Amino acid sequence: MLAACAGAGGASSGAGGARPGVASAASQVAPETRPAPLADLVAAVDIPYETFTLPNGLTTIVHTDRKSPVVGVTVYYRVGSKHEPRGRTGFAHLFEHLMFGGSENVENFDIPLESAGSTSTNGSTWYDRTNYVETVPTGALDLALFMESDRMGYLLGAVTQDKLDKQRGVVQNEKRQGDNQPYGLSEYLVADGLLPVGHPYRHSTIGSMADLDAASLSDVRQWFTDNYGPNNVVLALAGDIDAATARPIVERWFGAIPRGPEIARLEAAPVTLAASARQEVTDQVPVALVQRNWTGPGMTDPDAVPLAVGLHILGGLASSRLDNVLVRDEQLAVAVSASSQQHEQLSFLQAVMQVKPGVDQALAERRLGEVIDQLIKDGPTADEIARASAQLVSSQIGALEQVGGFGGKGATLAEGLIYTGDPAHYRNELQQLTSLTPTQVQGALQRWLSRPSYTLAVVPGDRTLDGGKLGGWGDEDTTPAPAPDAKAPVAVTRTGAPRTAPEVAPVGTLAFPAVEHARLSNGMQVTLARRTAIPKVSIALNFDAGTAADGAARAGTQSLMMEALEEGTTTRDAVQIAEEQERLGASLGTGTGTDSSSVSLSALVANLTPSLALMADVTRNPAFAEDEVARLKDQRLAEISQEQADPSGIAGRAIAPLLYGPNHPYGSVGASGTAAVVSALTPAALRAEHDRWLRPDNARFTVVGDVTMDQLLPALEATFGDWRAPASPAPTKDLAAAIPAGTTRLVVIDRPNSPQSVLVLGRVLPLQGTQQNVEPLDLANEIIGSGFLSRLNMDLREDKGWTYGIRSSLSGVTGPRSFTVMTPVQSDRTADSIRLILDTMAAFPAQKGVDAGELQRVTDGNIRGLPNSFQTNGQVLGALLRNQQVGRSDDYYSRLPEIYRGIDAKAINAAATEYLQPGGMVIVVVGDRKQIDSQLGALNLPIEYRNAAEQ
Structure with missing residues (x-):
């Protein structure tokens, strides 16, 4: 399913001159960008499948993918928090937790699955559904299906008051954890502001504390009986399996489970407010956050895809309208985003802004509305639609790597069937992207964003709201909260004959990709692991730097310099950089770890050459323009203040200086740095930092994807081969510096x-x-x-x-x-x-x-699970980088099974x-x-x- 959303933030721009070690002006001119046609990219996205349905109503979808000896098992129940009655909010999610506590024939689901090599053993609940996922070695598929069928058909005899009470405590701490975050109460307030009491999407999935306290064993039994029948289930099997093999296994384990009641379809349409409303609350936050909200159409509505693209253009792209106006040009905000959170029967449409400290909030809020109104009035350009569509298609291609888990191919097919009746609904969405016009997007924006909105502003101050009382039905002021569970005795007895778990078959030898090595003419090392599963390439250009290059005294310098790389080069400004990668369906990023700093690129193979040209320009020719550096510093200072308001951020900033002390390179508060250091940084300081650490003799390329070394080397040579190291020696870090003795x-x-x-x-x-x-x-x-x-x-x-x-x-x-x-x-x-x-x-x-x-x-469990660990280019890339960092051989992961034995x-x-x-x-x-x-x-x-x- 399309998800047109992005994290708050964005890149910026600048201009400047050439420096020693940087390519000449002539070599900086970018080649003409010629992205592959979007229709060709969409044609590459395909998840073929077969389906069959048992007499009891269980529908199974099977997708065959033999690239790895694993099978993703994905089980979707057609029940979520929108089906909860008054007084029992949070119950669907609480029940999901109980489903992991064992059944009549399985004491604990996680132990045998992990022992058999399962990964991603998990579950989740949202408004429309509850799902359970695990990815297992092919030889453990029989075990996984036995266990999923046992909790579907043989659960109640194992659910006790003690299990209910313990999981109730876990869920309540999950709620406390979310509520304890800055802006952690916003989701409750937005739902309350958009939807009337009793609307199925109004109360939160986590629920209220009072309702969680009221959940009883009788509720558990009734919920299971009403909702967990096989006729309300879609089972997706994706990976090293086919329908002919799968059907007898599914019949063996699930065939005898009787049908349950049908889940009634609820009335849960989007709601148009009678008039726009605004609410302002104080909370323990450092920066004011303003969000404008609407409900939108359900998943099959003709406007769903145009709206997703329109909101991506508004605040999802790095070159979005909100980024360009509010963050870059007028500098009224330090972060922005916009998204369509899509559900089966409605969507939540949202535009968010974090107001820059010192800015008039009313002015910023007015400009937020004006940017939205301008997009509605004029509509997007064809180029904006092309860029947004290319990004969304590229993201869907990336999702083809995983067979299981929450975002794998099994989940894509299951959600299509559950929500729309068509497992291939993702294809319909992608096809819409290839022909979407500005008129269609503008029309959707006019129909939905011109309606009255609910605006929420969360501003710095004391927290006056109690999260424990939020998230429920919404009429607790007139309808008393339910009494806590009386823990009345409930007979817990076996409901079926004993069943025995099947044996797990042996796993084969791990097939880690072959690793090749080469060097460019300037000496830069190149490591390649070829994988042909999807037409994409993941590239990491790593420099021996990281936060350790700063230490405590300069904390934040390296990461701000790396962040500034995307804010403009000597030939491109930040908007051009963002727009170019969007057209290419590429994702360019920078990062700062403890020991290394990196420029990363995820690119479509069809667009690899122009994507590398962009990567080279960003890496080699940053401008560090004064106005862009000033804006970046303001954003970083706001980020630091956010960390200092977040309890986990506070603890994370504190621990390393306490452990390593102020004189060791690892004794820093982290990549974001300190306000004092960041405030003092100048463009000249960042340029000096770049020239000192980002040099070809301090770097290496690591590449994973559908490219050969013969194809890769010429492309790298053309973009990085003429990069020469300066005469000065490469910098070093004193990792042997003294560390204070540890005391409890x-x-x-x-x-x-x-x-x-x-x-x-x-x-x-x-x-x-x-x-x-x-x-x-x-x-x-x-x-x-x-x-x-x-x-x-x-x-x-x-x-x-x-x-x-x-x-x-x-x-x-x-x-x-x-x-x-x-x-x-x-x-x-x-x-x-x-x-x-x-x-x-x-x-x-x-x-x-x-x-x-x-x-x-x-x-043995880890050995069995190793094939699951290398399904994606990113997973293989991470393994190669780890090997390089600690000096392990290329064949380490192939040898790891023998090491474990x-x-x-x-x-x-x-x-x-x-x-x-x-x-x-x-x-x-x-x-x-x-x-x-x-x-x-x-x-x-x-x-x-x-x-x-x-x-």
Whole structure:
């Protein structure tokens, strides 16, 4: 399904002169851009399929894709939050959580699936549907279908009050986590402003706290009986499977499940407001956010695609109308976006602006409306439509790489059938793009955006609204909230005969793409892994720089310089750069990691040569124009203030300086930097930063996609081959700088009115990123905290219900690595959670070593799951870059199965003993001190207090 949306923000422009090491003016002239015809690109997008329907109504869609020995299993139930009655908001999503808690014949769905090599084992709920996904090795398809059928037909005998209460706690913490974000209450207010009480799309999918408290076991049983019958299901199988093979397996496991009631179609049409309305609320935010909202048409409406394109032109393209006027030209906003959030029976249309600090909000808001009105009055140009359409088609081509998961080919087919009755509905949308006219787009914009709108402004101040009371039916002021679940006894008995899970077949050898190496005439290294699954190429040009090139003293310099590359060159301004990549269906970007800075390109093979020419100009010839640098700095300062208002952002900015200290290159607050450093940067400083670090002898190309080395090298040679390194030596970073000794202590940062505390625990390890043979440590980390089935997640989330999720990680850096644990927890369990995390770490392996199930899951299970990990060009590119960073051989992932087979429990326990103990952990706590101070005192640890603005 088309999603014409974009993150807030945008690129900018500039102009300047040539410098040493930059191509001459003659070589800077770009070749004429000749994008491939859109119709040719659309013709390449195809997901052939077959369908069959069992007598009980279960419809199965099968798409065959033999590129990898995996099958994406995607199950869609025709029920979502729009089907919930008054007093039970949030229940469809709560039930989705319960579906993972086991059935009458399966104790836990995740353990056997992950042990069999499944990845993307997950589920989600939205207004129209609930879905469950997993991608499994071909030999585990029988197991996956057994398990999906067992929870469809044999669930109720395994759902207990204890499971309901625990998952209720998890979901309520998921709600707290979302509400705790800056602007986190906006979604509730927009729905309330656009739709009347009782409209199926009005209440939020997460629901209200009162309704979640009221959910009972009787509700669970009724919801299952009413909605989870096979006749209300679409099962999509995509990958190494065909219909002839699939049908008997599906019949075996699902055929005996009886039909259930049909899901009644609700009246849920878009609503036209009687008059425009505006609401302003205060919240703990640093920047005013203004959004204008309408409801729009359902998915099959003739206006759905024209509207998606029109809103992409308004605020989705990098060269969008809102970006060009409000961010670049008039500099009234630091970020903008516009989108059509499409659902089955209506859409939410939205234009959003973050007002630049110091700007008159009323002026900015008026100009937002004028830009929208101007587009409606004059309509878009044919070129704007062509650029928007090329981007949307290129995105759909990229989606063809994955067979399963939330965005894979199975989901595309299933959603088409569920929402429109046609699995190939995506083709109808793409065909519309090839012939869309300015008149059609303008007409759709006039019909829908000329209607009365609801405007919401969230401005800096105190939070006055309680998110826990929002998200429900909307008439709680006149209709009392339901009473909490009385936990009345409900008989829980088996509903069917016992069934036995099938055996899992062996998996074949991982076929990681062959890797080739070459050099350009100027010495630049080129690495290529050819993959022909889709007609696209992913390219990373990496420089040995990153935030480590800044350290603490210059934090933000490298990333602002990299961001400025797209703001204009000596021959193109920012709008031209944005428009050119849009015409080409390309995506050009820059990034700044810890150890490296990068220019990335995703390009259609048909447009590779002009896309590389654009990449070369941006990389080699940035202008760093004074006005563009000034605007970028304003946007960055607003970004920093946003981080300092976000609880996770506050914790993230605090942890690295605490671990590494001010003198180590890794002791920075992160890529965004500090306000003091950013404010002082000048165009000359950025130009010097570019010339020092972005040079051909400090860079290498890594390429994955449908191109041969014989095709790639001439294209790279023509665009980068004449780039010469300056005479000065390449810069270096002192990764051996001293690091302060770790001491266990609490660092508390007050964030008033927070329903959760964000915890980050960390310490630096006596381990370099380039050290080899560390796989036992990777597996030990997986057991303790990395993954859904980790000990910490199963305890804090699944058993205690104190968090929506917890994760531990080992930093992927070249120099000294760190170990961190991060989780948001409900405020009243802040100290309990810290204590549990430390105790769990200390017990591994002293009191609880690796058990047989854990060992099998992280060794054999990981081996089985490896083919799932390399479905996309991006996944292969990431693996190659990681190999390069830490000095591993090209065949590392092909050898990884044998490495895992050689690791035993003793090796994992030893790694946990050496590296994963709690001694010396710095514990950052971001929360409401009024709620947490008394708890933290009981931990008997040294406490240091800090201010969020200081981070």
